[in-house]
Amino acid sequence: MQPSQQYLRHAxxxxxxxxxxxxxxLAQFAIHLTDxxxxxxxxxxxxxxxVLGGMFYFVLFIAGSGFAWAVVPMVAAAQASGDxxxxxxxxxxxxxxxxxxxxxxxxxxxxxxxxxxxxxQQAQTAHLASQYLQIAGWGLIPALMVMVLKSYLSxxxxxxxxxxxxxxxxxxxxxxxxxxxxxxxxxPEMGIEGAAVASLMVNIASVVVLVVYVARSLPEHAMFQRLxxxxxxxxxxVFRLGWPISITSLSESGLFAASSLxxxxxxxxxxxxxxxxxxxxxxxxxxxxxxxxxATIRAGQAMGRKDGTGLRNGAKVAILMAGLxxxxxxxxxLVQPQTLIGLxxxxxxxxxxxxxxxxxxxxxxxxxxxxxxxxxxxALSLLRGMQDTRAPMVIAMISYWLxxxxxSYVLGFTFGMGGIGIWLGLAVGLGLAxxxxxxxxxxxxxxx
Numbered sequence: 337m338q339p340s341q342q343y344l345r346h347a348x349x350x351x352x353x354x355x356x357x358x359x360x361x362l363a364q365f366a367i368h369l370t371d372x373x374x375x376x377x378x379x380x381x382x383x384x385x386x387v388l389g390g391m392f393y394f395v396l397f398i399a400g401s402g403f404a405w406a407v408v409p410m411v412a413a414a415q416a417s418g419d420x421x422x423x424x425x426x427x428x429x430x431x432x433x434x435x436x437x438x439x440x441x442x443x444x445x446x447x448x449x450x451x452x453x454x455x456x457q458q459a460q461t462a463h464l465a466s467q468y469l470q471i472a473g474w475g476l477i478p479a480l481m482v483m484v485l486k487s488y489l490s491x492x493x494x495x496x497x498x499x500x501x502x503x504x505x506x507x508x509x510x511x512x513x514x515x516x517x518x519x520x521x522x523x524p525e526m527g528i529e530g531a532a533v534a535s536l537m538v539n540i541a542s543v544v545v546l547v548v549y550v551a552r553s554l555p556e557h558a559m560f561q562r563l564x565x566x567x568x569x570x571x572x573x574v575f576r577l578g579w580p581i582s583i584t585s586l587s588e589s590g591l592f593a594a595s596s597l598x599x600x601x602x603x604x605x606x607x608x609x610x611x612x613x614x615x616x617x618x619x620x621x622x623x624x625x626x627x628x629x630x631a632t633i634r635a636g637q638a639m640g641r642k643d644g645t646g647l648r649n650g651a652k653v654a655i656l657m658a659g660l661x662x663x664x665x666x667x668x669x670l671v672q673p674q675t676l677i678g679l680x681x682x683x684x685x686x687x688x689x690x691x692x693x694x695x696x697x698x699x700x701x702x703x704x705x706x707x708x709x710x711x712x713x714x715a716l717s718l719l720r721g722m723q724d725t726r727a728p729m730v731i732a733m734i735s736y737w738l739x740x741x742x743x744s745y746v747l748g749f750t751f752g753m754g755g756i757g758i759w760l761g762l763a764v765g766l767g768l769a770x771x772x773x774x775x776x777x778x779x780x781x782x783x784x
Contacts, residue, residue, distance in 0.1 A: 346646075346653040350630045354657075356495030358626025360486070363502035365622045367509045367538060368394075371531045372615050374513045376608070376680040380687050382528045383680070384604045385464030387611030388457060389528075391596045392448060392465070393472060396441045397479060398589040402582025403433035404483035406574050408629065409636035409721050411491035416640030424557045425570035427488045431563070433574055434484055438477035445473030457600045461607070464528050471532035475539035482539065485546040491633055497553075501545050509538045580725035584716065587732040591765055594741045595758050598748055605687055606755055609694035612680045613759075617702045620665040624710050627657055628717035635721020644784030651718050651781065655711070662710040666703045673699040694755055701759035708763070708770040715773035724780060731772045740765020 368390060376383040407430045414422035444451070449466035453459065486498050515523040516530025526533065550559050592614065599610040631654040638647035669676075677695035681688050719728050744761025747753045753760070 342649055343653055346634070346650040347657070349634060350627065350650065350654055350657065353490075353493060353495065353633055354627045354630035356499045357490060357629045358623050360495065360498040360502045361622040361626045361629075362619070363499065363506050365618060366506045367535065369615055369619065370506065370510050370513060371535065372611060373680050374510075374517055375528060375531055376612070376685075377682045378517055378527055380608045380681070380685060380691065381460065381604060382464065383611060384600075384607045385461050385528055386468060386531065387596060387607055387614070388452065388461055388600060389448070389465035389468040389472070391593045391614075392452075393445065393469060393476070395586065395589045395593045396444065397476060398585040399582050400434055400437040400441065400476070400480045401483050402580070402585055403430045403437070403574055403578035404480065404487045405581045405585070405720065406430060406578035406725075407484060407487035408491045408632050409639075409723050410573070410577065411488055412633045412636030412721070413640040413723075415492060416637045420556065422570075423488075423492075424559060425567050426574055427484065427557075427559060428563060429567050429571040429574045430484045430487070430578070431481060432566070432571060433578060434480040435477065438480050441476060442473060445469040445476070448473075455597050455600075457597070458604060461600065461604060468528050468532045471529055472535045475536040478539040478543040481543045482546060485543070485550060489546075489550070490629060491636070492554075493633070494553075497546075497549055501542060501549075505538045505542050508541065509534050512537060577723060577725055580729040581720065584725065584729045584732040587729070587736045588769075591736040591740050591762060595744055595762060598744060598758050599755055602754060605690050606694055608687070609677070609691045609698060610755060610758075612677050612691065613695050613698035613702060615680070616669075616676050616699065617665075617706075620661070620706070621709065621713070623661050624658055624713050627654060627661070628713045630654070631714060632717040632721040635718050636723075639722055642784075644781065647718075647722075647784060648778075648781050651714075651777065654718070655714055658710040658714045659707060662706040665706045669699040669703040669706070697756050698759050701756050701763065704760070705763035705766045708767040711770040712766055712773055715770065715777045718777050719773065719780070722777075722780065724776075727776055728773060731776065732769060735769035735772065736765045739768055 371386060371390070372383060375386045407427055410426045411423050414426070446469075448469045449462050452462035452465055489495070489498055512534035513531055514520050516526045516533055519525025547560065596607065596610060596614070600607045631651065634650045634654070635647055638644070638650065673696040674692055676699065677692045678688070681691060716728055719725070740761055743764045744758045747757030747760050748755070751757060
């Protein structure tokens with residue numbers, strides 16, 4: 337087969353996997369996005385609190401998702417080699433690992449207000465964020481179970497059910513938000529607590545739908561029969577692959593969480609603008625996550641076939657696709673920043689103009705790191721497909737925590753650049769990670 341034909345075949349395969357996965361990630365993120373938009377319409381104070389509480393929840397969610405992400409390369413490789421038993425074993429034990437993490441994380445959300453206060457957040461924002469987490473936090477366990485089942489189904493290339501289930505969840509979330517945030521249709525006006533109730537209900541409904549689907553559509557895996565029985569060997573394999581993924585993801589999400597905390601030190605208006613800019617940039621990032629998930633699956637399959645050439649050629653195509661998406665985002669952020677920021681607030685919001693001014697500057701800073709952000713997540717996912725997770729964990733910790741966060745603080749506070757300086761620090765951390773992770777992938781893949 338000619339090289340051009342090989343690249344075209346890889347492109348078709350990545351798009352066939354990546355488009356439904358991207359759609360499902362965008363739909364999943366739309367649940368959080370609609371929370372932010374609708375709370376922004378409710379009040380800037382509620383939006384700022386949701387930014388703080390939502391980021392805290394997201395950090396814990398990402399930390400627990402490592403065991404779910406481990407399912408993707410392990411199931412993809414097992415499926416490619418015809419080992420159906422291993423598919424069931426690793427998926428079941430991923431459920432065990434995520435359940436344990438969810439139970440351990442719950443106290444942090446129930447008693448989150450003292451944590452926020454100790455981290456220097458304003459009292460009103462800390463109180464509202466804690467109210468949000470005391471309800472929404474109970475959805476962490478079903479949300480993590482959804483991640484396990486989504487990873488399992490994605491590795492089996494059954495993305496359509498994930499996409500449609502997630503789209504339905506967005507619609508349900510919007511309806512419940514309308515009823516409970518604003519008190520429409522005779523329901524009580526609950527503000528930020530209404531958004532938390534909606535998120536909890538959607539997470540519970542989502543896991544029920546996926547459990548029913550897996551039980552009925554994949555009976556050959558007998559996924560939920562004798563689920564209570566331990567499989568220590570498989571649990572150990574999931575843990576060994578999953579905990580570095582958790583630390584890696586925690587390092588990256590922690591970088592953005594630290595930026596939220598620093599923005600909170602600057603004030604409520606700055607935190608609200610930061611939250612909006614994060615929502616906008618994260619929407620684009622979900623496209624990268626979908627493409628990178630497809631790259632993980634393809635890399636895992638190539639590893640199962642021991643196909644080093646296919647691994648490298650597929651990586652080139654996936655990286656090119658991610659670069660094109662990143663450049664499109666750069667143009668959008670620089671050309672239409674006011675429009676993007678303005679969508680998150682009602683027209684008569686007293687602080688609207690102040691938030692837009694700050695948000696426009698943050699999106700300009702975000703344009704600087706779009707390409708490197710795309711490259712770091714793609715390299716990370718390709719390495720994950722090779723079941724290489726420990727070295728990437730070290731790279732992430734150094735890039736994000738030892739470099740990115742200190743640079744954000746120095747630029748934002750020592751040099752007085754405020755929010756722009758904080759976001760430039762994000763760019764530095766992401767850029768270093770992109771270079772080191774890409775070097776790691778191409779060095780390791782060349783040996784196959």
